[in-house]
Amino acid sequence: MIPLQRISVSTRTQTLLTRWTKHVQDTGATTKAARAQWKKAKAPKAKVRTALESMARGAVRCMYCDDNRATDIDHFEPLDEAPLRAFVWLNHLLACSYCNSNVKRSQYPVDADGACLLVDPTAEDPADHLELLLKSGRYTAVSGSAKGEETIRVFALNRPDLVKGRMDAFSRACSNMRDWHQLCQEADPEADRVAQALLDSPFIDVVHAMTRLKPSVAAVVVGPRTVPALDAWRSAHGF
Structure with missing residues (x-):
């Protein structure tokens, strides 16, 4: 979300x-x-x-x-x-x-x-209540957030198909970002098409979570090969 x-x-x-x-x-x-x-x-x-x-x-x-x-x-x-x-x-x-x-x-x-215990993504930042664990594909509630817990439960955000889909999307996003970054360095206009395809793909919450990773943990989560591409992506397409 x-x-x-x-x-x-x-x-x-x-x-x-x-x-x-x-x-x-x-x-x-x-x-x-x-x-x-x-x-x-x-x-x-x-x-x-x-x-x-x-x-x-x-x-x-x-x-x-x-x-x-x-x-x-x-x-x-x-x-x-x-x-x-x-x-x-x-x-x-x-x-x-x-x-x-x-x-x-x-x-x-x-x-x-x-007061409602569901996150409305048009009225608040879901990240205040929900954290996406990229490597596992699962959502967890931010510590102490009953709203996060209820949102995960009511929308079944950790149902198996979504968890697998996010894990697959994470792998693709890392690869696509690296490809996009290489194309940008080569001034290849194809870079824009690759970026738009990533932005239009399912599980955009995965890409969003990647852009919000703290620099201190980014290398551990996405791998050192992807960090330069992620840094460039943040500058160009940060949410």
């Missing part, structure tokens, strides 16, 4: 979303009413999807797992919990169908004060 910049929707889109929120209110302000209105709200959903896709990294990857193509508009705070937030722009994220329908579903853990 990486930080994403939430954009502001147009005044026209916001007016449309506000109008549909009123429809939910007028039909009972219940979860059932929210689901019924959301199901038939083709125009606002199209506007929301377009805006979310402009925020997504790479080839419109899931904002939770950073692997699969994002196909679903997820209500971060579920309709079961907050039906009147069905059409609230800040409550929309893009997710793959697996993260949205198979693991997160209607889960929305909160602490004793009612």
Whole structure:
């Protein structure tokens, strides 16, 4: 999971979303009413999807797992919990169908004060709560972060396919960075294509974690051959 910049929707889109929120209110302000209105709200959903896709990294990857193509508009705070937030722009994220329908579903853990215990990558830096261990491909919660622990659990961020995918992505990223660095040194225009392919690849969270490695541990994690390329990458493509 990486930080994403939430954009502001147009005044026209916001007016449309506000109008549909009123429809939910007028039909009972219940979860059932929210689901019924959301199901038939083709125009606002199209506007929301377009805006979310402009925020997504790479080839419109899931904002939770950073692997699969994002196909679903997820209500971060579920309709079961907050039906009147069905059409609230800040409550929309893009997710793959697996993260949205198979693991997160209607889960929305909160602490004793009612504060959400899930990381919203458009509202905070996931690195404040989550650390990706590059060599193992696994996420761990930053020490003391209940939000990190719950985010890993709810989104199943350490499910086997994601762990293996990150480990493979790490190996490829090291190799691709070295190739990119060599092409840059040769002033080969192919360097730009290699860089863009890496930025558009699945598991961009791996590349993001690499750029944030402390210099004191970078050589141990990525290997001494990759360190010069990683340093150059930070300067050119740091997040």
